[in-house]
Ligand SMILES: CSC[C@H]1O[C@@H](n2cnc3c(O)ncnc32)[C@H](O)[C@@H]1O
């Protein structure tokens with residue numbers, strides 16, 4: 001790939017979210033090699049393979065740190081239910097019927113939606129058997145992803161072993177796959193679906209394979225109460241005792257955490273993927289992420305699945321996440337624009353333990369997105385762009401999306417995905433599931 005020069009209004013995402021109004025950067029072999037004011041670059045540099053983004057806003061690609069791509073065909077299938085009823089009565093019975101092609105088209109639909117709305121990197125914790133098809137889609141579509149087989153241990157020990165073996169094999173096959181765009185983790189679903197012995201085996205495997213662990217934790221009050229009733233302690237204490245936090249860990253949700261649990265998470269460098277819209281929709285509660293961040297915990301953002309959200313737009317997540325904290329604390333100063341933006345970018349990189357994404361800066365992968373604001377009333381006055389990014393923009397405003405310097409969306413249309421086919425096939429597999 002050749003060297004390219006880009007110019008535009010760049011939100012670097014660094015430090016206090018620096019904005020370079022007349023900015024430019026160079027990309028070489030998919031990596032950003034220089035960022036600055038366009039006047040800092042030589043005429044030769046500007047003339048070599050110049051991509052003119054003049055007037056466009058250029059931001060780091062968004063990072064979605066918790067989701068289940070294969071559930072996109074279940075969007076709108078079960079609304080207005082609590083987590084446990086939703087899972088047990090509606091979602092798990094449908095998931096029992098899913099085959100490889102369901103996972104393929106459902107995941108393709110999720111990737112199309114995420115890419116078109118500005119997500120360049122996503123985490124997918126999903127099927128215990130059919131994640132290879134997701135790896136192949138990521139490879140073909142050009143996105144960046146952290147993928148893992150989700151493991152539910154409500155089965156015999158032999159079946160648990162089988163699931164763990166498949167998850168290990170997936171890691172061996174896909175870690176650093178797709179030219180380094182794929183990374184992997186081990187993913188026990190939760191402490192209420194995985195008995196301690198199974199969790200311990202997963203921790204051992206994570207240590208052996210040097211991969212992080214991702215799990216749902218403290219999503220509902222019921223989960224906390226049940227954990228105390230069963231194990232005599234709250235979730236963070238239970239998982240710490242099992243040894244989980246000896247491995248780099250990212251938990252999803254963390255809605256119901258007390259101060260002592262925050263200490264445990266902080267001292268063990270556990271990151272939290274906050275999923276505000278899913279938590280609201282399932283009536284799980286509001287995580288006090290202001291306190292979590294004050295405690296020094298890395299908080300990133302996720303959508304969870306389209307079945308509990310019901311879209312995969314990270315801009316909505318930023319805005320809702322920010323507004324909820326202001327309401328919760330009755331204080332408009334908490335979770336300012338800069339912090340909301342960081343949660344969707346650099347904190348996502350930290351949560352996924354990926355040091356080469358999350359900002360537009362030298363040495364990072366060229367994962368960035370653009371917005372054409374000039375004809376959009378809701379993005380005026382343009383001078384206040386940082387505020388608009390969090391408070392007014394939506395995924396539908398995204399113009400171009402680049403991963404490792406390669407365009408995967410141009411002028412709002414996918415370059416690497418057959419949009420019509422994906423939408424047709426996703427509808428077809430949903431009908432098949434319902435038949
Ligand atoms: C086997 S891992 C995937 C597993 O997780 C289920 N799931 C989806 N959303 C949530 C959530 O918010 N909390 C807990 N579990 C969830 C999904 O249906 C799959 O079975």
Ligand SMILES: [Zn+2]
Nearest residue numbers: 216252304305
């Ligand atoms: Zn989830």
